[in-house]
Amino acid sequence: MSSNETMQEGKERYKAGVLPYKKMGYWQPDYQVKDTDLLAMFRITPQPGSDPEEVAAAVAGESSTATWTVVWTDRLTACELYRAKAYRVDPVPNTGEGTKTEAQYFAYIAYELDLFEGGSIANLTASIIGNVFGMKAVKALRLEDMRIPVAYLKTFQGPATGVIVERERLDKFGRPLLGATTKPKLGLSGRNYGRVVYEGLKGGLDFMKDDENINSQAFMHWRDRFLYCMDAVNKASAATGEVKGHYLNVTAGTMEEMYRRAEFAKELGSVIIMIDLVIGYTAIQSMALWARQNDMILHLHRAGNSTYSRQKNHGMNFRVICKWMRMAGVDHIHAGTVVGKLEGDPAMIKGFYDTLLDDHTPQNLAHGLFFEQDWASLNKCMPVASGGIHAGQMHQLLTYLGDDVVLQFGGGTIGHPQGIQAGAVANRVALEAMVLARNEGRDIWNEGPQILQDAAKWCGPLRAAIDTWKDISFNYESTDTADFVPTATTSF
Amino acid sequence: MATKSDKIDMQALLEASHINEVLDKLDQDLVGLVPVKQRMREIAAYLLITKARLQLGIEAAKPSLHMCFTGNPGTGKTTVALKMADILHRLGYIRQNHVVSVTRDDLVGQYIGHTAPKTKEVIKKAMGGVLFIDEAYYLYKPENERDYGQESIEILLQTMENHRDDLVVILAGYQDRMGTFFKSNPGMSSRIAHHIDFPDYDENELLEIANMMSADMHYNLDSGAEKAMQDYILKRKQQPHFANARSIRNALDRARLRQANRLFNDAIKHKKDTTAADLSLITAADIRASRVFSGGLDGESDVKKT
C-alpha cells in the first residue's frame, strides 16, 4: 500500500461522523488469533433486522476502544492494536426461523493483552462486561466463555491454598470432603449455633459452614459465633482424632471489618474462612491475598450469581465466574450438585468442575467449554456441591462429581430423624461405602442403591436416612443447558 | 462348563485357556529342544487337570509350582520361562503375566542389613507373576560362611512356602552346579515341583537358528555365507565358552558390523549405488573374517550376557 493510499484511507476513516462498527475495524473475519489474545465468546440476540456481524462488531467496539462516533484522537494511539476484533459469528443451533426461540448468534471476539491491567479482575471485567450489556443494538447479550492467555494468568495469584495443599493440611485424601450448612441459617444464638457445629463434626463431617447471610446480626454477633464455633471445632477434633473445620463467614460492610474478622478467625486457630461473592471482585482478591499470607483456606459462597447467570439469553455463564474466581484466588466455590435443589444441567456442571480443577481444559462444546484453556499451573479450586442433596444420592454424586468436591448435606444432616450426629454418620458411611465399592471396580451407577442398602444393614443411621428421604429429588428442567449435543459438534 | 458338580467339560476348559496356541507357538518359534517342549506339554496338561480338580473340589490347595531349568547358556531357558509364565497366567495360576529376571547381584547386598531389603524388593516386584533367578547357585557360597547369599536364600524359601498363590520361582543354571546347590540346600530342592533340562543344540539346529535370527533382523545369508556359518559352528563348538544360540547371535552381530564396513568401503571406493538387497545380504566373507577361523577366539566370551 502506498503512503498516498494510506493517507487517503486515513482521511476517509477518521472523517467526523458516525460509521458502522464493522467499517471501523471491529469486524475482522480473517483475523489470526494470537496466543496472547484474550478471547471472549458472547451469545447475542440482535434487535430484529440487525446484521449480526455489525452487532458483534459493536460489542467488540464498545468493550474496547470505540464510542458511538468517530474520534480523531484514535490517531494518536496504536488504535488498530487496541481495537477488539470480532472474528467469527455463528448462528446458535436451534434458534431463529422454524424454532420457538428468536435468532441468536455466537460472536467470538479477540482482545489485545495490553488492554488489561495485570492481576485485576476489576479491570478485566470493566472492559469485557462494563458497557456492552445495555447497548440498544442488542436485545439480549450473554458472555458465554473466555480464553485467558497464559501470560495474563501468570499475573494472578490463584487459589490461596488449592485443592492439593488443602487435602494435605486436612489430612484427607481419596474421597470427597463432607460438609453441612448450619440450619436454621438465621436466628440461632452463638451458643445454640455452636451446638449444631459440634454435633455435625463429631458425627463425621469434615466441615460445617456458615450460610451466606450469617454475618453479625442482632440474634448473634460475629465474635460470639466465632468463639462458640471454634470450641465446637476443637472439641470435635479431639473426639475423633481428625482435622475439622468450620467456614467462618467474614463477609462485612467494609474491608477493614472483614480483615478484623479474618484476623480473629486466625487467632482462634480456624483452618478456613468464608466470603460471599457479593463483596465484589476486588474485595475477593484482597481476601485471597490475606488467606495465602495467613495459611487460611478461602471458601466462596456464590451468593447473587443467579441474578445474572441463570437465564440463557442474557447475563453471563457461570463458567466465566468460575474462571474469574480461580484467578481471583478462592479455594472453594459452590458450583452445582446436578441432583440437588438448585439449577444445574449435568453436562454444564461437568464443565464448571473441569474449569476449576483441570491443569488444561480441552474445548468441549457439549460441556459448554468453547475454548481450550491452559491453566498455567494456577492452583486448583475445590468445587462445592450444596443444596438439597442427601445420602441416598451418593452413587450419583460420586459418579457426576468425582473425588475433588465438598459435598454439603445441610438438611440431610441436621434434619436426620435420629439427630445431627446420626445424620453425619449416615452421610459419612454412605460416602465411604461408595468410594470403597467404586475403587473395587463395581458399577456404582447401577449398583449404588444396593450398596447403600447393604451398608444400611449394619448402619442404623443410614437406614433411617434412606427411609426418610428415599423419594426426594428435584427433577425440574434446567434453564442453562448445552447448545450442542455431543454429536453435533461437526460444524466446529 | 460342568452341568453337575462331579463333571467338568475339559474341552471348554482347554479352549478358554488358549494354552494350545501357546504350545503351538512354542513349537514354531523354538528350534529343536524336543524334550523341553515335551515337558512343557506335560506340565501344561498337569496344570489343566489340577485346575479341573480344584474346580470340582477334589484338590483343596493350589500345588507348588516352583521350577528349575537346567542347561548350558544359550539353550533357551529365559525364552521358555516367558512362555511358561504365559501358560501359568492363562490357566489362572499367576495373576500377572510378567517375569522378573534377576541374578545374585539383584538379591544379595554388600553389607549387613542390605540383603533382606534387596531380596524383598525383588520379591515384591515379582509378586503375582514369575521370579526367574539365573545362575541361582551363586546365591550359595560354601567357602564363605558369612556370605549374605544365605540370608537371601532363607527369605526366598519363606516366600516360596508362604506365598505359593502369589509367586512362582524358577531357578536356572548349569545342570551340574545346580545339582551341587540342591545338595547343600535341601530346603530349596524340596520346594521345586518341576525340573526341565535343556539340551545343547546340534549343528543343524544351530544353523537353523542362525537363519531364523538373520530373518528376524531382516538379513539373509547367501549360500556361501550359510556354508561359512556351518564351518563357523563346527569350529566354535570346540572352543571354550561356547553358548549355543547366544554364540550364534554374537557371531551374527559381528558379521553385520563387517558387512556394514564392507558396504561402506565399496560405496566410497567404487562409487557405486547400494541396493536394498545389498543392505540385507551377508556373504561368506563377512563370516569367514572371524578370528575363529584363524584359531583365535571371536570377541568376548559368549557366556557373559550382552
Add this chain to the structure above:
Amino acid sequence: MTNPNGIVTQGQFSFLPALTDAQITAQIKYALGKGWALSVEYTDDPHPRNTYWEMFGAPMFDLKDPAGILMEINNCRKTFPHHYIRVMAFSSVRGVESPTMSYIVNRPKHEPGFGLVRQETDGRNIRYTIHAYATDKPEGERY
C-alpha cells in the same frame, strides 16, 4: 473415645467395618491401576496433625501386583501389632504430586483418644491444644 465409632476416624474408610485382606487388596489394585506408588506407615501417636508417621520401608514403586504390598502390610502388623498402620498412595502426576489415598489397616485394641486443653487467654479467647493420652507414655510403650 466418645464419637459414634469409638475410634480414631482418620483415613478414607474408618466408618466402615475393618477392611479384610481381600478388601485391602482391591484398594491396592485400584491404586496400582492408576500408576500410584504405595507405602505402609505406622505410628503410636495418632494426633490429627502428626503428619509424619514412620515409614515401614520406602514407598513401593513399579509394583504390578497387590500381593507384595499386602505382604508388607502383614509384616508391619506382625512387627507393630498395637500401632496404627495406614496405607498411602502417591501420585507423581504434575498438578498432584501428593498423596491420593490414605486408609487405616491396623489400630490398637483400645484407643484412649484425646483430651482438649483449653488455655484461657485475653478476654473470652481460648487457645486450644489437642493432647493424645497415649503420648503420656514413652514411644513404643503406648498401646
